[in-house]
Amino acid sequence: GENVEQHPSTLSVQEGDSAVIKCTYSDSASNYFPWYKQELGKRPQLIIDIRSNVGEKKDQRIAVTLNKTAKHFSLHITETQPEDSAVYFCAASSSGGGNKLTFGTGTQLKVEL
Amino acid sequence: GAVVSQHPSWVICKSGTSVKIECRSLDFQATTMFWYRQFPKQSLMLMATSNEGSKATYEQGVEKDKFLINHASLTLSTLTVTSAHPEDSSFYICSAPQSSDEQFFGPGTRLTVL
Numbered sequence: 371g372e373n374v375e376q377h378p379s380t381l382s383v384q385e386g387d388s389a390v391i392k393c394t395y396s397d398s399a400s401n402y403f404p405w406y407k408q409e410l411g412k413r414p415q416l417i418i419d420i421r422s423n424v425g426e427k428k429d430q431r432i433a434v435t436l437n438k439t440a441k442h443f444s445l446h447i448t449e450t451q452p453e454d455s456a457v458y459f460c461a462a463s464s465s466g467g468g469n470k471l472t473f474g475t476g477t478q479l480k481v482e483l
Numbered sequence: 484g485a486v487v488s489q490h491p492s493w494v495i496c497k498s499g500t501s502v503k504i505e506c507r508s509l510d511f512q513a514t515t516m517f518w519y520r521q522f523p524k525q526s527l528m529l530m531a532t533s534n535e536g537s538k539a540t541y542e543q544g545v546e547k548d549k550f551l552i553n554h555a556s557l558t559l560s561t562l563t564v565t566s567a568h569p570e571d572s573s574f575y576i577c578s579a580p581q582s583s584d585e586q587f588f589g590p591g592t593r594l595t596v597l
Binding site for chain 1: 515517525526527528529532540543574576578580584585586588589590591593
């Protein structure tokens with residue numbers, strides 16, 4: 371089955387700096403890669419996703435890059451703000467695998483003033 | 484976006500009792516729903532895939548006789564934790580895809596077994 375690894379497990383940045391979170395996956399059939407932000411006790415919130423036919427996607431301060439050859443994808447947050455502090459999860463799924471998501475282990479992001 | 488609800492949002496029960504959690508797709512039909520479990524400070528782990536009108540598919544290591552799943556309609560899937568024990572205390576979250584690969588998550592159910 372799919373295995374998704376995520377690094378770092380914790381990340382502390384100063385407000386205004388950039389934050390980068392990296393994930394690798396094992397199943398070459400995976401073709402959908404979402405990123406979620408989860409606040410304590412809440413459901414995961416989709417912040418951006420990318421599909422395997424695209425190498426990069428950007429939405430305001432958030433961007434995701436995908437390297438299919440190396441099987442890794444990354445989340446980039448620029449101009450970080452205190453409200454960006456949360457746990458972030460990457461995930462992967464394949465349409466051939468029934469679209470079930472395999473999650474990374476999570477990154478606790480703390481944006482300090 | 485599509486809306487998925489869960490009920491109850493939290494439940495406390497005694498060890499040995501059973502607890503039922505409902506997951507509903509409010510504005511779309513879902514032939515497939517997914518059930519995840521999340522322990523404190525850990526990631527979401529897929530427990531099973533709920534299939535409308537047929538048996539659920541369980542992930543390796545998940546006891547199907549302990550975690551009963553029923554998906555009797557296109558908008559409702561239920562997860563019953565039977566003979567719950569303290570180690571079953573967790574955050575249970577369901578999700579459903581609307582039309583493509585994007586998943587819509589329910590708000591989660593916090594289960595505490597005393």
